[in-house]
Amino acid sequence: YDAELLPHVEDLAHLKKVKVSAAAAAAEAAAAEQLAKEKGVPVRHLKLCRVEVNLPETLEQGVRKIWRDELKLEERGIKFEDVRLRDWNNIKRQPGRPVTRSELESVCGELDLVTNFKHFYFEVRRPGEAFEEYVPPQMTVKLIQLDTATDEYMEAVDVRVPEEGLTSDLRERAAAILGAESDKQVRLALLRGNVAEVLLDDGKQLKAEYMIKDKETVYAELCDDWSTGECRIAQLYLELSSRIRVSFNSLDHPEDASHDLSVQVDGRKTLGVLKHAIAELCGAAVDEFKIRLSRKGFELKDLNASLVSLRIQDGDKVYIERGTPLEPGSRIFKIYVSGQAAETEDDEFADEHTWGDDDGEGSDDDGDAADVVAGIVAGVVPAAPGVVPVAPGVVPAAPGVVPAAPGVVPAAPGVVPAAPGVVP
Secondary structure, three states, rough: EOOOOOOOOEEEEEOOOEOOOEEEEEEEEHHHHHHHHOOOOOOOOOOOOOOOOOOOHHHHHHHHHHHHHHHHOOOOOOOHHEEEEEEEEOOOEEEEOOOHHHHHHHHHOOOOOOOOOOOOOEOOOOOOOOOOOOOOEEEEEEEEEEEOOOOOEOOOOOEEEEEEEEEEHHHHHHHHOOOOOOOHHEEEEEEEEOEEEEEEOOOOOOOOOOOOOOOEEEEEEEOOOOOOOOHHHHHHHHHOEEEEEEEOOOOOOOOOOOOOOOHHHEOEHHHHHHHHHHHHHHOHHHHHHEEOOOOOOOOOOOOOOOOOOOOOOOEEEEEEEEOOOOOEEEEEEEOOOOOOOOOOOOOOEEEEEEOOOOOOOOOOOOHHHHHHHHHHHHHHOOOOOOOOOOOOOOOOOOOOOOOOOOOOOOOOOOOOHHHHHHHH
């Protein structure tokens, strides 16, 4: 209120009706006076009063209660058009934008209230004078344009917009800066973390709803119509944020586990893309080396498998070694045959065979594996002296043990074999 209307500072009563001390009231008055001097406006003293309004009533009816009943301004000859209501920032302790006519005519039940009360700033002017012009608080947005022809970003440009401004306000200012014929040709996007958010709602507030802070960066690109088509900013950001770096050992020194070499690939791509990148760096063909998750791990054979499904992430290591890669579904296994005189400690027979790969890496099908073992034993490994050779498809008995009949599992040494048809 104008100092002439209230010549002294009255007690300040908070909404909870807690009376503050005289020192606090004096401090409040001093703060108001300092604020008025900084803005070059007449000194105003603030008085906090509480007015109850029923929800079905309009906000204007509440203002009239203050004007007529609480402050008795009508009795002092102050007309209703000489008062106005403004938002009040209780944190910064300063008034905000004036309440619009449409807001005054709305019922209090439609107000966006967190609780059942709201702070306002009630302003009175002298007869014949104009209200102080309201300049909304401004904030700076750093605007960076993406050149969609080269996928290169331009230098940042500072754009001033109201803190309570809408997306349309920023789009309009961006169009003027970027030289677009219409703001319809400007697409805006926010890049936060691993998410690219395109600003699609022109009616949303930049600060309150999109949570854009002062000096935060907003990206822009020129297009035919921002409401249609793909956003190149989002696509490029997704590609860059999906790139992972994978380390691997030297192909010429597989025993060296230092993993000093590395490649960068798109984490959404396949094992084949990773292997081609490694092959290009090593100067070797893709079919000249194998790749594993670890030195003793299973070979990764399916080049069409995605890196995500193989759980290969940024910073992971893989092991490579020279050799012909296996096809998906292939296995390499070793067979040790007892009962044969050998010059070395053991005899190893290796063969490749393809069977169903539904069980995943490292699994096999018992029937197929048994057929291969029997084929190798019967066709490759001669029986030891004094041992009756077995028929194909039958597991040979150990030395000194009577071989079981076809289709019967032989008993272990020292165990009486079960009768036919009985599980031993």
